[in-house]
Amino acid sequence: xxxxxxxxxDHESLDNPCGLAIFGSRLYVSDTGQHRICVLEDGKLRVxxxxxxxxxxxxxxxxxxxxxxxxxxxxxxxxxxxxxxxNHTIRMVTPEGVVCTLAGSxxxxxxxxxxxxxxxxNPCGLAISNSDAQELYVTDYSNNAxxxxxxxxxxxxxxxxxxxxxxxxxPYGIACGPVGEGGSVLLYVGCxxxxxxxxxxxxxxxxxxFAGCGRPGHVDGRGAAAAFNRPNGVAMDxxxxxxxxxxxxxxxxxxxxxxxxxxxxxxxxxxxxxIVCDVGVRAAVDGGACAVxxxxxxxxxxxxxxxxxxxxxxxxxxxxxxxxHGADTTLPSAGGAGGAGGAGxxxxxxxxxxxxxxxxxxxxxxxxxxxxxxxxxxxxxxARQQAAASPGAAAWRRCMPAACSYATAxxxxxxxxxxxxAQTDCAICLCPFDDEQDVRLLRCSHLFHAACIDExxxxxxxxxxxxxxxxxxx
Numbered sequence: 001x002x003x004x005x006x007x008x009x010d011h012e013s014l015d016n017p018c019g020l021a022i023f024g025s026r027l028y029v030s031d032t033g034q035h036r037i038c039v040l041e042d043g044k045l046r047v048x049x050x051x052x053x054x055x056x057x058x059x060x061x062x063x064x065x066x067x068x069x070x071x072x073x074x075x076x077x078x079x080x081x082x083x084x085x086x087n088h089t090i091r092m093v094t095p096e097g098v099v100c101t102l103a104g105s106x107x108x109x110x111x112x113x114x115x116x117x118x119x120x121x122n123p124c125g126l127a128i129s130n131s132d133a134q135e136l137y138v139t140d141y142s143n144n145a146x147x148x149x150x151x152x153x154x155x156x157x158x159x160x161x162x163x164x165x166x167x168x169x170x171p172y173g174i175a176c177g178p179v180g181e182g183g184s185v186l187l188y189v190g191c192x193x194x195x196x197x198x199x200x201x202x203x204x205x206x207x208x209x210f211a212g213c214g215r216p217g218h219v220d221g222r223g224a225a226a227a228f229n230r231p232n233g234v235a236m237d238x239x240x241x242x243x244x245x246x247x248x249x250x251x252x253x254x255x256x257x258x259x260x261x262x263x264x265x266x267x268x269x270x271x272x273x274x275i276v277c278d279v280g281v282r283a284a285v286d287g288g289a290c291a292v293x294x295x296x297x298x299x300x301x302x303x304x305x306x307x308x309x310x311x312x313x314x315x316x317x318x319x320x321x322x323x324x325h326g327a328d329t330t331l332p333s334a335g336g337a338g339g340a341g342g343a344g345x346x347x348x349x350x351x352x353x354x355x356x357x358x359x360x361x362x363x364x365x366x367x368x369x370x371x372x373x374x375x376x377x378x379x380x381x382x383a384r385q386q387a388a389a390s391p392g393a394a395a396w397r398r399c400m401p402a403a404c405s406y407a408t409a410x411x412x413x414x415x416x417x418x419x420x421x422a423q424t425d426c427a428i429c430l431c432p433f434d435d436e437q438d439v440r441l442l443r444c445s446h447l448f449h450a451a452c453i454d455e456x457x458x459x460x461x462x463x464x465x466x467x468x469x470x471x472x473x474x
Contacts, residue, residue, distance in 0.1 A: 064099035118159035
């Protein structure tokens with residue numbers, strides 16, 4: 001692996017992250033707003049490829065350039081594939097740190113063919129086929145199409161159109177399902193404008209709506225009885241469950257293999273991408289301190305699934321621990337901003353948010369790490385303790401608003417922001433507020449658990465939601 005260049009001081013934060021991929025102990029993030037790919041490894045976030053300036057240059061990772069890279073995926077040997085949305089191309093970063101263009105002329109269009117003779121129009125999502133690591137599927141957003149890219153020689157890739165039009169309406173996220181008869185793969189696609197989850201087989205056949213009613217909303221239910229609001233990212237776990245980042249509803253949805261849609265948890269910040277963690281990623285987060293990808297035991301003895309979610313508006317990546325419930329369990333429904341949550345649904349093997357102190361700590365840890373691009377090792381902890389003990393820090397903390405009950409803070413929040421929906425979840429830990437917990441209402445009118453915002457502000461000076469300078473909080 002070519003050495004990764006460190007983040008410069010003027011580019012210390014992610015900006016509009018849209019894609020996630022895992023390879024071993026590395027977590028890759030497409031830093032879309034800054035035209036680059038970052039990697040989290042050994043507790044440190046670094047630039048993996050891209051100068052940070054918009055462009056289409058191939059070559060060494062430190063000299064290459066992208067234009068709003070979106071979906072990313074990694075194959076079994078470490079090649080990183082990138083849907084370079086602004087350049088209308090598909091790029092690849094090799095394990096040796098070399099960037100090349102696999103397909104696309106760089107001009108918007110809908111042409112099949114080899115390499116540069118093909119054309120795309122704002123490719124967004126990208127997934128590697130479960131039946132063949134040499135076959136990619138790409139959501140061609142502005143063409144209302146899904147394209148297939150297959151390696152036909154060591155240097156050439158053939159582009160064809162797997163499906164176009166019909167139920168595909170501005171397709172964004174994509175996930176490959178299990179391999180069927182004859183090596184066919186079932187594909188799941190989140191369609192942004194129609195607010196539907198669409199599916200079709202790689203063997204042929206027209207795309208059909210798997211879940212969603214074709215108009216924005218936030219309703220849990222089965223098939224057409226459910227409603228999404230501008231779904232983006234799509235992922236699938238080993239049991240065939242599908243996860244969808246419902247960006248307009250600011251939440252993550254769970255879809256069973258038979259089309260039952262439920263709401264897992266609010267995910268502030270317009271979530272754009274979701275992936276299911278593998279065991280190998282545990283070393284990537286907090287230098288191995290958090291068992292992110294491992295199946296751990298909850299208090300109830302249920303195995304835990306971990307999702308990583310890219311939050312575009314909050315410029316960070318969050319982790320959602322999700323526990324598998326047993327039979328006849330009523331799921332909690334958590335409505336995010338933009339829509340009310342649906343009713344709980346009973347059934348076997350469905351999922352609900354695990355609300356535990358340890359989960360909150362991991363959520364905060366990952367959000368802070370990926371939002372600020374700082375290492376979390378012993379030296380950094382010691383430096384933070386020294387900074388917190390300084391006279392200046394003590395004076396600054398005295399300017400912070402006093403902690404109070406949620407009932408008191410929510411009334412003041414609504415008074416300050418007339419017509420604004422009451423905030424029910426902490427945007428840092430994603431857990432709901434409890435009347436017995438201390439909270440802090442910042443001057444910018446955003447509300448957090450006191451413990452969460454205090455820990456956040458040990459390392460950052462700005463509000464996690466709006467980036468307002470918290471040092472000016474009175």
